Amino acid sequence: MSIVTDASSPAAPEIADATPGDGLREGAFGNATGLACRECGHQVALGPHYACPECFGPLEVAYAFPAVTREQIEAGPRNIWRYKALLPVPDDIEQSRNMEPGFTRLLKADNLGRELGIDHLWVKDDSTNPTNSFKDRVVACALSAAVEFHSKVFACPSTGNLANAVAAAGARAGIRTVVFIPSNLEKPKQVNSAVYTDSLVAVNGNYDDVNRLASEIAGEEEGWAFVNVNVRPFYAEGSKTLGYEIAEQLGWRLPDQIVIPVASGSQLTKVHKAFQELISLGLVEDKPYRVFGAQATGCSPVSVAYKAGTDAIRPVKPDTIAKSLAIGNPADGIYVLDICRETGGAVEDITDDEVRAGILLLARHEGIFTETAGGTTIGVLKKLVDTGQLDPTLDTVVINTGMGLKTLDAISDQVGPAATIEPSYAAFTGSGVL
Amino acid sequence: MSIVTDASSPAAPEIADATPGDGLREGAFGNATGLACRECGHQVALGPHYACPECFGPLEVAYAFPAVTREQIEAGPRNIWRYKALLPVPDDIEQSRNMEPGFTRLLKADNLGRELGIDHLWVKDDSTNPTNSFKDRVVACALSAAVEFHSKVFACPSTGNLANAVAAAGARAGIRTVVFIPSNLEKPKQVNSAVYTDSLVAVNGNYDDVNRLASEIAGEEEGWAFVNVNVRPFYAEGSKTLGYEIAEQLGWRLPDQIVIPVASGSQLTKVHKAFQELISLGLVEDKPYRVFGAQATGCSPVSVAYKAGTDAIRPVKPDTIAKSLAIGNPADGIYVLDICRETGGAVEDITDDEVRAGILLLARHEGIFTETAGGTTIGVLKKLVDTGQLDPTLDTVVINTGMGLKTLDAISDQVGPAATIEPSYAAFTGSGVL
Numbered sequence: 001m002s003i004v005t006d007a008s009s010p011a012a013p014e015i016a017d018a019t020p021g022d023g024l025r026e027g028a029f030g031n032a033t034g035l036a037c038r039e040c041g042h043q044v045a046l047g048p049h050y051a052c053p054e055c056f057g058p059l060e061v062a063y064a065f066p067a068v069t070r071e072q073i074e075a076g077p078r079n080i081w082r083y084k085a086l087l088p089v090p091d092d093i094e095q096s097r098n099m100e101p102g103f104t105r106l107l108k109a110d111n112l113g114r115e116l117g118i119d120h121l122w123v124k125d126d127s128t129n130p131t132n133s134f135k136d137r138v139v140a141c142a143l144s145a146a147v148e149f150h151s152k153v154f155a156c157p158s159t160g161n162l163a164n165a166v167a168a169a170g171a172r173a174g175i176r177t178v179v180f181i182p183s184n185l186e187k188p189k190q191v192n193s194a195v196y197t198d199s200l201v202a203v204n205g206n207y208d209d210v211n212r213l214a215s216e217i218a219g220e221e222e223g224w225a226f227v228n229v230n231v232r233p234f235y236a237e238g239s240k241t242l243g244y245e246i247a248e249q250l251g252w253r254l255p256d257q258i259v260i261p262v263a264s265g266s267q268l269t270k271v272h273k274a275f276q277e278l279i280s281l282g283l284v285e286d287k288p289y290r291v292f293g294a295q296a297t298g299c300s301p302v303s304v305a306y307k308a309g310t311d312a313i314r315p316v317k318p319d320t321i322a323k324s325l326a327i328g329n330p331a332d333g334i335y336v337l338d339i340c341r342e343t344g345g346a347v348e349d350i351t352d353d354e355v356r357a358g359i360l361l362l363a364r365h366e367g368i369f370t371e372t373a374g375g376t377t378i379g380v381l382k383k384l385v386d387t388g389q390l391d392p393t394l395d396t397v398v399i400n401t402g403m404g405l406k407t408l409d410a411i412s413d414q415v416g417p418a419a420t421i422e423p424s425y426a427a428f429t430g431s432g433v434l
Numbered sequence: 435m436s437i438v439t440d441a442s443s444p445a446a447p448e449i450a451d452a453t454p455g456d457g458l459r460e461g462a463f464g465n466a467t468g469l470a471c472r473e474c475g476h477q478v479a480l481g482p483h484y485a486c487p488e489c490f491g492p493l494e495v496a497y498a499f500p501a502v503t504r505e506q507i508e509a510g511p512r513n514i515w516r517y518k519a520l521l522p523v524p525d526d527i528e529q530s531r532n533m534e535p536g537f538t539r540l541l542k543a544d545n546l547g548r549e550l551g552i553d554h555l556w557v558k559d560d561s562t563n564p565t566n567s568f569k570d571r572v573v574a575c576a577l578s579a580a581v582e583f584h585s586k587v588f589a590c591p592s593t594g595n596l597a598n599a600v601a602a603a604g605a606r607a608g609i610r611t612v613v614f615i616p617s618n619l620e621k622p623k624q625v626n627s628a629v630y631t632d633s634l635v636a637v638n639g640n641y642d643d644v645n646r647l648a649s650e651i652a653g654e655e656e657g658w659a660f661v662n663v664n665v666r667p668f669y670a671e672g673s674k675t676l677g678y679e680i681a682e683q684l685g686w687r688l689p690d691q692i693v694i695p696v697a698s699g700s701q702l703t704k705v706h707k708a709f710q711e712l713i714s715l716g717l718v719e720d721k722p723y724r725v726f727g728a729q730a731t732g733c734s735p736v737s738v739a740y741k742a743g744t745d746a747i748r749p750v751k752p753d754t755i756a757k758s759l760a761i762g763n764p765a766d767g768i769y770v771l772d773i774c775r776e777t778g779g780a781v782e783d784i785t786d787d788e789v790r791a792g793i794l795l796l797a798r799h800e801g802i803f804t805e806t807a808g809g810t811t812i813g814v815l816k817k818l819v820d821t822g823q824l825d826p827t828l829d830t831v832v833i834n835t836g837m838g839l840k841t842l843d844a845i846s847d848q849v850g851p852a853a854t855i856e857p858s859y860a861a862f863t864g865s866g867v868l
Contacts, residue, residue, distance in 0.1 A: 078512060099801055100539060110531070111608060128562050130801065132839075168801035174545060178867065183854050188842050194849035195797040195838065199867055202851035209857035216859045221868075363629040367533055367564065367602035404629065405566075405839040408622050415628035417636035420617050423643040425650045433612065433633050434655075 025090075028148040031066065032088035035059040035233055038335075046088070048149050048230045058331065059233045061088045068281050070252055073244075078103045080137055080241040086277060087241070088234050089144040097173045098143055099165075101129045101136035102241050106249035106397070111365035112378075116385050118392045122255070124246055125368055127403035133324075133371075134267070134401045135165035138238035139227055143169050145234035146225035153178055153224045157214035159207050160189050161324055161402055166227055167196035178224075180210050192406070207326075239267045243274025246397055247284050254278070254289045256394035259384065261377045261401055262293040262302050262347065263325045265332030271399075272339045292390065293336050293347035294380035296320035296372075300349035302333040307347075311337060321352045321410045322372040324402065346389045354379040356411050359404060369404035377401070459524075462582040465500065466522035469493040469667055472769075480522070482583050482664045492765065493667045495522045502715050504686055507678075512537045514571055514675040520711060521675070522668050523578040531607045532577055533599075535563045535570035536675050540683035540831070545799035546812075550819050552826045556689070558680055559802055561837035567758075567805075568701065568835045569599035572672035573661055577603050579668035580659035587612055587658045591648040593641050594623050595758055595836055600661055601630035612658075614644050626840070641760075673701045677708025680831055681718050688712070688723045690828035693818065695811045695835055696727040696736050696781065697759040699766030705833075706773045726824065727770050727781035728814035730754035730806075734783035736767040741781075745771060755786045755844045756806040758836065780823045788813040790845050793838060803838035811835070 024046065034043045039057030050059055068085050076082030080102030081094050104126050113121035126134040139162070146154050154170040156162050157180045170177030179193050183202035194200045203210045218226045227235045247254055254275055260268040272291055278284045295303045298320025305313045313333040318326035330336070340347050350358070355372055358379030362368050370378070381398050384390035404411075419431040428434065458480065468477045473491025484493055502519050510516030514536035515528050538560050547555035560568040573596070580588050588604040590596050591614045604611030613627050617636035628634045637644045652664045661669045681688055688709055694702040706725055712718045729737045732754025739747045747767040752760035764770070774781050784792070789806055792813030796802050804812070815832050818824035838845075853865040862868065 097544070100541070105534060107534070111606065128564065130562065131803070132566075132837075168797075168803070170801075171798050172545065172801035181851075183851070187846060188839075190850055191842055191846045192803065192839065194851065195794065195803050195845065196801060197798075198852055200849075200851045201862070201865070201867055202854040203857050204854065205857040213857045213859065213862065217862060220859055360629065363602070364605050364631075367604075367606035367630060369565070369602070369626065369629050403566075405622075405626060408625055411629065412621060412625045415625055415634075417615075417617070417624065417628065417634045418632055420636040420638065423637050423639040423647045425647065425654055428635070428647065428651060431635070433635055 023150070024148060027090050029088040029145070030090055031063045031085060032061045033064050034062050036062040048145070048225065050230055050232045061233050061237050065277075065281060068283065070283060073248065080140060080238065083241055083244045086244065087141060088237055089141060090148070093144055096144065096147065098140050099130040099136050099169050099172055101140050103245060104128050106246060107366065107368070109366050112361060115361065115365055116382050116392075118385060118396055120395045122250070122397045123362070123366060123368065124242065124397055124399045126242070126399065126401050127368065127370060127374070131161070131164040131168045132403040132406065133161040133165065134239070134242065135161045136169070137241050138235045139165040139169045141238035142225065142227035142231045142235035143173055143175075145231045146175065147173070149225060149231070151223050151225035152176065153221075154227070155179065155214070155217075155224055156227045157207070157210040159185060159323060160406060162228065163189075163193040164196075167193045167200070171196045180214055182207055182210055186409070189406070236266050236270060239270035240274035240277070242267065242399060243271035244278065247275065247278050250395075252284055254284050254287055255397040257290045257292065257345070257390055257396040259292040259294055259377055259381045259390075259396070259398045261325055261373050261399065262295050262333070262336055263327045263330065265293070265302060265330045265336040267401070268293055269332050269335045269339060272343075289343060290345040291339050291343045292345040292380070292384060293340050294377040295347065295349040296322040296325055296355055296376050297349045297351050298322070299326045299328060301328065302330060302336050303347045303349035305333070306337055306340065313337075320355070321407070322355055322376045323407070324371065324373045325376060346384065348380045348383055348389065350376065350379040350383055354383070356414055358382065359411055360414070362400070363404070368400060370400045371402040371404050371407040372410045373402055374400040375410070457584065458582060461524050463522040463579075464524055465497045465519060466495045467498050468496050470496040482579070482659065484664055484666045495667050495671050499711070499715060502717065504717060507682065514574060514672065517675055517678045520678065521575060522671055523575060524582070527578055530578065530581065532574050533564040533570050533603050533606055535574050537679060538562050540680060541800065541802070543800050546795060549795065549799055550816050550826075552819060552830055554829045556684070556831045557796070557800060557802065558676065558831055558833045560676070560833065560835050561802065561804060561808070565595070565598040565602045566837040566840065567595035567599065568673070568676065569595045570603070571675050572669045573599040573603045575672035576659065576661035576665045576669035577607055577609075579665045580609065581607070583659060583665070585657050585659035586610065587655075588661070589613065589648070589651075589658055590661045591615075591641070591644040593619060593757060594840060596662065597623075597627040598630075601627045601634070605630045614648055616641055616644055620843075623840070670700050670704060673704035674708035674711070676701065676833060677705035678712065681709065681712050686718055688718055688721055689831040691724045691726065691779070691824055691830040693726040693728055693811055693815045693824075693830070693832045695759055695807050695833065696729050696767070696770055697761045697764065697807075699727070699736060699764045699770040701835070702727055703766050703769045703773060706777075723777060724779040725773050725777045726779040726814070726818060727774050728811040729781065729783040730756040730759055730789055730810050731783045731785050732756070733760045733762060735762065736764060736770050737781045737783035739767070740771055740774065747771075754789070755841070756789055756810045757841070758805065758807045759810060780818065782814045782817055782823065784810065784813040784817055788817070790848055792816065793845055794848070796834070797838070802834060804834045805836040805838050805841040806844045807836055808834040809844070
């Protein structure tokens with residue numbers, strides 16, 4: 001935890017000396033000063049690196065932030081670039097061809113709050129991003145890094161949302177994309193990526209096989225930017241914008257409680273990092289807030305460790321309909337445990353039936369059709385209230401990371417017509433619907 | 435045409451005397467003063483009416499606009515309610531529970547422009563609305579009317595986007611919805627509505643049968659607001675916001691040319707009406723602009739009439755993959771012809787293969803995955819340039835009305851993996867993708 005806070009602190013002196021690597025233009029990464037290891041603190045110059053050369057810990061972007069005011073941010077564009085001073089991107093990022101994601105709506109969810117017994121509830125709805133998931137945020141930051149590194153190929157291994165976001169962003173930027181997927185992926189998910197790129201590569205194997213192949217290619221080929229492999233430190237910073245937006249949209253204040261889905265755990269740690277940065281910069285008042293992580297029981301290694309009171313996260317073989325959360329060996333799981341414990345939150349998990357019920361809860365009460373990951377988060381929110389882990393009188397935000405059309409199969413057997421009738425008024429009045 | 439302009443004029447004196455019907459609160463419809471027949475000009479009080487009692491012509495909302503400034507609008511929310519002074523909604527509309535649609539991005543489409551040979555091209559991307567189509571705009575206005583009329587049921591006949599928008603908006607507003615669809619509708623489209631409502635009614639018949647049943651129910655049942663039947667005048671006004679936003683996002687100026695898909699024709703006529711209102715109110719400079727309509731050849735009654743130089747639109751039986759444009763007897767077709775002819779535009783149509791190509795053009799060049807209606811509009815844009823009907827040196831806007839996940843089948847046979855390989859670097863380098 002202390003390393004996280006140090007790395008994001010405006011004043012962290014030990015990283016201010018790091019200089020960009022060769023061939024990079026001045027200001028290519030804005031106020032970022034280097035990459036710092038989250039485990040040992042070792043620093044390296046900004047570059048397409050992701051593992052500490054000393055201890056193999058994860059590298060994270062470090063900054064020397066200038067003074068930043070609310071007014072400066074509010075005068076910016078209605079997308080994530082309004083926070084460009086806090087991201088590893090150049091000052092002219094708005095002139096680049098990118099997807100302009102973010103500044104999605106923070107919806108007051110009074111109906112759902114009433115249903116769950118929560119006094120003040122908001123849904124941060126990232127399903128309205130350009131490719132309909134929060135992945136557009138992280139991919140936009142990865143794209144900026146890829147462009148600054150003069151990468152010739154923009155790539156990823158993925159099973160869904162990330163593939164869509166990478167293929168679309170590459171198309172708009174005019175950079176070649178190569179997207180790797182398991183060959184048994186459902187046809188609709190293949191189409192939703194192949195529509196953007198002519199280099200969709202199907203790999204005979206599961207996601208872990210695809211991921212290993214991507215790491216191998218990243219090591220062998222020059223000039224490939226794999227968003228979630230070798231430019232991962234830049235990519236991951238994009239999730240901070242979820243935290244910035246929530247605070248700004250609440251009127252420049254932090255929520256009392258926030259519920260966030262956990263796959264690799266990166267999003268949760270980055271939202272927390274964003275809140276800490278806002279406090280450090282004086283943009284919000286310092287106050288306690290509780291962070292909660294949401295998993296599906298079929299892939300709940302972090303929740304299991306949380307409940308066991310241990311730091312040892314045992315990898316699992318995922319078996320859940322929440323496929324976008326199905327990472328059996330979550331890289332940032334340990335940091336999720338730290339944050340949830342230190343802030344007085346929790347990590348909880350729910351069954352696939354509760355995931356489906358969560359999807360319907362949000363749709364029926366707020367008119368938002370979420371994917372299984374969102375169903376997981378809503379379902380966990382309900383469970384946290386029901387079990388007394390979440391205080392229903394405190395201001396609570398829940399993040400919806402994606403949209404339901406991408407995971408239709410999960411609930412297509414659950415809902416349907418109330419009646420099938422002949423086309424006459426008499427048939428209708430006799431149908432029981434009236 | 436003259437009636438359209440009169441009805442939208444701030445000073446139209448003959449409608450200022452119309453008063454709201456019984457039981458309506460003061461200011462329930464903002465600056466709207468009554469409903470005026472588009473054909474004969476006859477006026478009736480504001481109410482759930484859609485046909486002129488004198489001549490059966492379509493009723494349209496008439497206003498007495500106050501002075502409205504750019505600054506007032508810019509200080510409003512980032513959704514369609516920033517234009518509330520120009521819509522039939524109350525001044526406190528932002529306090530109601532609604533989907534808060536609109537203010538979608540206007541994206542500079544330099545890649546696509548270069549591909550098509552157009553110097554300055556923008557895409558108005560309505561696929562990022564809450565339920566991923568422009569229908570959220572019209573439904574939000576219909577919902578406001580339904581609430582003001584104390585309707586107990588919010589309903590529609592639909593085959594897709596409208597059903598989604600109505601069911602979702604009703605869920606969020608806490609008003610009962612009943613949505614009628616043809617019983618042979620694809621399962622995914624049923625799910626995408628049923629997720630929001632427990633009163634999805636499947637009707638054995640085609641869309642015309644469903645539509646007739648809806649009209650019958652609207653006539654028999656008290657307190658039902660069918661968005662596209664008895665509250666249609668209010669509903670249709672929502673499309674004006676597309677025109678307002680385009681002008682504002684261009685820096686308070688009108689484009690030189692705009693290409694709009696034509697189903698009933700309502701959207702095209704309302705965008706034109708919006709431009710005329712902005713000129714009347716002094717919010718933009720008066721200048722010529724050309725309006726183009728886009729249809730799929732398999733349902734192109736307006737395009738056929740345009741090319742034949744006649745006003746007689748012969749109804750057709752639709753046969754095209756662009757199902758959201760498949761209205762064989764378009765209610766506003768005659769007004770589309772008027773507007774396109776008077777402004778120096780045109781109505782054009784393309785084959786289903788060209789629709790598919792249009793979807794890929796937008797995806798591959800701008801990272802936007804559109805539905806078949808959007809593929810139609812992009813494909814028609816290309817044809818208009820290729821045939822010299824659209825001037826490629828003028829500022830051109832094209833409207834994307836919806837998103838591709840809803841019409842996946844249309845292109846699922848067109849795109850897919852470039853290669854299927856074993857999970858090894860050697861297999862990848864030998865695949866031909868590199």
